[in-house]
Amino acid sequence: MITSYEQIFAALEKADPIPIAIIQPKSDFLLNAINDATKNGWITPLIFEHSVDLVAAQQAVASVKKGEAKLMMKGDVETAIVLKAVLDVKELRTDQRLSHVAVVESPNYDRLMLWSDGGVNIDLNHEIMDSIITNACVMAKALNIHYPNIALLALVENVNEKLPETLLAFEMEQKYSSYKYFSIEGPIALDVALSREAAVSKGLSSSIAGKTDVFIGPSITVINHVVKSLMSIGGAKGGGIILGAQVPIVLLSRSDSSETKLNSIALGVLTSTGD
Numbered sequence: 001m002i003t004s005y006e007q008i009f010a011a012l013e014k015a016d017p018i019p020i021a022i023i024q025p026k027s028d029f030l031l032n033a034i035n036d037a038t039k040n041g042w043i044t045p046l047i048f049e050h051s052v053d054l055v056a057a058q059q060a061v062a063s064v065k066k067g068e069a070k071l072m073m074k075g076d077v078e079t080a081i082v083l084k085a086v087l088d089v090k091e092l093r094t095d096q097r098l099s100h101v102a103v104v105e106s107p108n109y110d111r112l113m114l115w116s117d118g119g120v121n122i123d124l125n126h127e128i129m130d131s132i133i134t135n136a137c138v139m140a141k142a143l144n145i146h147y148p149n150i151a152l153l154a155l156v157e158n159v160n161e162k163l164p165e166t167l168l169a170f171e172m173e174q175k176y177s178s179y180k181y182f183s184i185e186g187p188i189a190l191d192v193a194l195s196r197e198a199a200v201s202k203g204l205s206s207s208i209a210g211k212t213d214v215f216i217g218p219s220i221t222v223i224n225h226v227v228k229s230l231m232s233i234g235g236a237k238g239g240g241i242i243l244g245a246q247v248p249i250v251l252l253s254r255s256d257s258s259e260t261k262l263n264s265i266a267l268g269v270l271t272s273t274g275d
Helices: 006-009 029-038 053-065 077-088 126-140 165-178 190-194 195-203 219-231 256-272
Strands: 018-023 043-048 071-073 099-105 113-116 147-152 183-188 212-214 237-243
Touching: 006 256, 018 053, 018 256, 029 043, 029 147, 043 053, 053 071, 053 077, 071 077, 071 256, 099 126, 099 219, 113 126, 113 219, 126 165, 126 212, 126 237, 126 256, 147 165, 147 190, 165 183, 183 190, 190 195, 212 219, 219 237, 237 256
Parallel strands: 018 043, 018 071, 113 212, 147 183, 147 212
Antiparallel strands: 099 113, 099 237
């Protein structure tokens, strides 16, 4: 099991560089990360720039379709434009919906935390949750987490009709309860997912409390805010990619540091290599 970004970087030392299609890279933070990843031998950058963002995105997608690039990266362009360019080309689609997976390394947790989906899907339903779970497991596999513990987050651990996410979490847990490839619980509150002591104090029986690998839902806003909070004031390191297309898509926020951008590139390369 990989438990840090240092270990991720070490895992990439012997890998061949991956050709990556980068859309509209302009900011110094982004260019610095691309330069560092290139020097590290992780990537061979293919830069796509155009006065029209969508055209640049379409050109990058075309390079993936032709097999010239094995990885995509969002530069200084809106996420919606990149996703539109990807979804408009049927050859880049798979059976899965796209979803974002953030990988966070906290000094206060003994393993990497995979948070999803804080970047793509606004409305959650059974079909979308299926893809979010599947894509998170793809990331977990790349990190050598062979039997991930998955928490379907909600405010409380009981089904409450006033909290629709509790019903969705319960139904997804029932669907996958006998699945052989991961352990899943929901609805489960964040404190229980993070702490065995919290589960005991609440009188709850949980097999994943304190050793959760994947944290899912209950909304795009919640996951986005938790990840940003951990990285802004929690002393955590992080990065993130979109999975569910034929190739991973490195997705960055304009506010991300060069370190976070480099971490995200590393995740994309690691996942591409794992495939």
